[in-house]
Amino acid sequence: MKQLITNIQVFDGTHEPLIEHASIIIDNNIITEITQENVSRDQFDTVTDGRLSTAIPGLTDCHVHFSISKAPGQLDAMRIDETAIRAAKNAEATLYRGFTTVRDAGSLVFGLKKSIDEGYVDGPRIFPSHGIISQTSGHGDSRGSQAQGKTVFGHDSPTMKTGAFITADGVPEVLHAVREQLFLGASQIKIMAGGGIGSLYDPLESLQFTPEEMRAAVQAAADFGTYVFAHLYTPQQMQRAAEAGVQCFEHGTLLDKETAQIIKNKNIWLCPQFALFFDNFVSDVVTSPTQDRKRLLVQKAAYTQAEIINEFDLPTVFGTDLAMTKEWCDRYQPAEFRSKKKVHGSFKGLLTATGNVQELFKLCGYRNPYPDGKIGVLEAGSFADILLIKGNPAADLDLLSDINNIKMIMKDGKIYKNTL
């Protein structure tokens, strides 16, 4: 099928100046040309009049957890079918907020990805990590109480039985856990390299995984052509992970200048969250005094982290740590664009969810589950993942914090929303 979108200006995902008076030509699910010439409408099956809106690449959120749809501590109360249904709902809502691609940073997601790709469920493309790999007593050891045991076959915790969280200790177990995710189809590997806010039993400052264990994870991923990304907060955690070859840092909120220089030198990606802390969405995740003490420690550091990221011009991608209920996600995910504007300005903020993502996904090498088109940019050879926006978000990123400004959502050449 040949489609034409005309009467638009185009933000290509890389350059700040827009391509004015443009048309996009689409062949099935791929963009074949973006042109400023007059195009005869005759040769097309459908023509969309963009009514002077701005076309931008479909957005990418590089840190979601689709199957984690309740606060930590409440997950064990969910049946696996309930978990799956809520994950599908989260995926659908994410697409309708303008995100045509996500990197799932660990959750029960392979079946969901397959169902989306095969057209059973509406949702974004998913770069799956599946099980989050953690040491025993680490951030991913999600046993709900100290009375809950660990058996030789795994855990009593229902959440861990699903395979969304895996504990592995020592090099052989870490290699096994990584290779298991690769067997299942992971495009990259997620590990927990330090304490977390939501978990009850690990200190935030704790160093998780020895250098040998972390290097083993990186080696097993690299042998399959891909990379490891890590949950962490403190400089000590980040420096150990950098040394071990981890290539993308999640959160990293307690960043200092010494560590920023290391990140810069090693070309490590950073995936920070701002609205979570600036707008206090994090408080909704916290349900106990232990968690709240950890929240405070991290939240205070978020402003300094933003300053250091700018001072060192660190490469960052957009990632919200999206989890919890649909209603929470509806409020929180678009709000991150307001924070990105405050920290980076509109153009650089928009790059974090578009052009930068294309660079990050190159780390997946031949594990990229969508090798047939480009993601995060609009040019010949890109997937037809296109949003039409009322106004220019590269000049005012606040526009994306209100999904009503997204007039059309196309993913893979199919239109999901059109209110032009």
Ligand SMILES: [Zn+2]
């Ligand atoms: Zn996360």
